[in-house]
Amino acid sequence: xxxxxxxxxxxxxxxxxxxxxxxxxxxxxxxxxxxxxxxxxxxxxxxxxxxxxxxxxxxxxxxxxxxxxxxxxxxxxxxxxxxxxxxxxxxxxxxxxxxxxxxxxxxxxxxxxxxxxxxxxxxxxxxxxxxxxxxxxxxxxxxxxxxxxx
Amino acid sequence: xxxxxxxxxxxxxxxxxxxxxxxxxxxxxxxxxxxxxxxxxxxxxxxxxxxxxxxxxxxxxxxxxxxxxxxxxxxxxxxxxxxxxxxxxxxxxxxxxxxxxxxxxxxxxxxxxxxxxxxxxxxxxxxxxxxxxxxxxxxxxxxxxxxxxxxxxxxxxxxxxxxxxxxxxxxxxxxxxxxxxxxxxxxxxxxxxxxxxxxxxxxxxxxxxxxxxxxxxxxxxxxxxxxxxxxxxxxxxxxxxxxxxxxxxxxxxxxxxxxxxxxxxxxxxxxxxxxxxxxxxxxxxxxxxxxxxxxxxxxxxxxxxxxxxxxxxxxxxxxxxxxxxxxxxxxxxxxxxxxxxxxxxxxxxxxxxxxxxxxxxxxxxxxxxxxxxxxxxxxxx
Numbered sequence: 314x315x316x317x318x319x320x321x322x323x324x325x326x327x328x329x330x331x332x333x334x335x336x337x338x339x340x341x342x343x344x345x346x347x348x349x350x351x352x353x354x355x356x357x358x359x360x361x362x363x364x365x366x367x368x369x370x371x372x373x374x375x376x377x378x379x380x381x382x383x384x385x386x387x388x389x390x391x392x393x394x395x396x397x398x399x400x401x402x403x404x405x406x407x408x409x410x411x412x413x414x415x416x417x418x419x420x421x422x423x424x425x426x427x428x429x430x431x432x433x434x435x436x437x438x439x440x441x442x443x444x445x446x447x448x449x450x451x452x453x454x455x456x457x458x459x460x461x462x463x
Numbered sequence: 464x465x466x467x468x469x470x471x472x473x474x475x476x477x478x479x480x481x482x483x484x485x486x487x488x489x490x491x492x493x494x495x496x497x498x499x500x501x502x503x504x505x506x507x508x509x510x511x512x513x514x515x516x517x518x519x520x521x522x523x524x525x526x527x528x529x530x531x532x533x534x535x536x537x538x539x540x541x542x543x544x545x546x547x548x549x550x551x552x553x554x555x556x557x558x559x560x561x562x563x564x565x566x567x568x569x570x571x572x573x574x575x576x577x578x579x580x581x582x583x584x585x586x587x588x589x590x591x592x593x594x595x596x597x598x599x600x601x602x603x604x605x606x607x608x609x610x611x612x613x614x615x616x617x618x619x620x621x622x623x624x625x626x627x628x629x630x631x632x633x634x635x636x637x638x639x640x641x642x643x644x645x646x647x648x649x650x651x652x653x654x655x656x657x658x659x660x661x662x663x664x665x666x667x668x669x670x671x672x673x674x675x676x677x678x679x680x681x682x683x684x685x686x687x688x689x690x691x692x693x694x695x696x697x698x699x700x701x702x703x704x705x706x707x708x709x710x711x712x713x714x715x716x717x718x719x720x721x722x723x724x725x726x727x728x729x730x731x732x733x734x735x736x737x738x739x740x741x742x743x744x745x746x747x748x749x750x751x752x753x754x755x756x757x758x759x760x761x762x763x764x765x766x767x768x769x770x771x772x773x774x775x776x777x778x779x780x781x782x783x784x785x786x787x788x789x790x791x792x793x794x795x796x797x798x799x800x801x802x803x804x805x806x807x808x809x810x811x812x813x814x815x816x817x818x819x820x821x822x823x824x825x826x827x828x829x830x831x832x833x834x835x836x837x838x839x840x841x842x843x844x
Contacts, residue, residue: 319585319602321594353716354595360708379715380617382601382609383663389585389602400600402610402715412715414599429663434617451598 374440473502473681511563548838619769637792704728725762747805
């Protein structure tokens, strides 16, 4: 059993740009450069037109809770230390068919101490970023709309 | 054509337990030998082998231990709980097509020990599609199903008391099955509602057992099956299913995520079948997690979308209900072997020899995991 939280491999040519942007605290979505369709998770070919040409489209990071889970121990040690925590599936404001999993974080950017009572389906959320290691920044979901948008 | 051309003529099971001393290899050999003895067929006649990609006992070891001769067909079916019906269906196709004559499918698994649990093997660096969910805290299959269940509750108003009926009805069936791990341990609604959460909204009793054991089946062509010692159970229809834009377990990304790959499987299964959902006497629906049973009831056409909670709450899954489901106790209360016990229970029901026998059962639907690429079989006697 691993002691640390599992981290994504961030140097795959398929999705490297997503992680480079995340390190710069920008959320981008893989889009087809030929037909414009967004897709997530990233894959080599556009399922609509089969083009391999890709653009990484910046999005606002505004979203709504599509669903969520509240995993309870026993868990991997790194997540056991975090519990209680919530993982949210957020649907993007620009395209509600693009749904991304992320840890829920509170107004202090903290992922621990969050329970089901703090979250509801449909509730507004916005993107935040957790520096997980030197080369990995994980997008996460901050509860509530962005302060400027509120 | 596949329809009724092959039959299951032998079943074999080891004891089921939280801990068995024997290795997976030893258990596999015992289950296969028991299934061949049940069929009255010597190992030397086996010429087709089919298993799960997750199976860790290699086919060459199985064949040279049991003393099989020349084998002409080898197949594996993917994705754990999604694989069972595929493994049987592939074997049936090979036999119906005349490639082989006697087929064995098996699953041997020791999961009782904590160190064996799948999520304990999560890698520190995630390179595949799991990189979009595991670092974000969805570590275990139960977490992935919890997300879909909460969304389903939101869309259709399913309550925990309705969902409880899946676990309660299967626990009740287990009380009639001396082989069931949860025999002698009745479960009440209060106990269910008071149980600890594993991944909210799913509690302890919504999760399958972690257990050790092995199961095997023997298939032959229908003409030969008629001469065997056991009543043959015919494979009437088979399909696998993987919907457009499916993603394994974290199936959150298609246009309608609650319309699972089971819907794709069901449509193609019924298309091939003379037996419709209304003609099914008993069903064995894959139940690693309780909500998968409700999702499958809707996908296979036993009720409309969003109505499965009501169907269960009316007691329809129990003996005497319109569709008795997982009559051995299933993965929740008999044993968890990636759904293979659902297959042997289907055979027992159609032989008329089940512990909780559904009177006059002539047809049985068996399904594999709703949230993976999957499969289903319609069996008849």
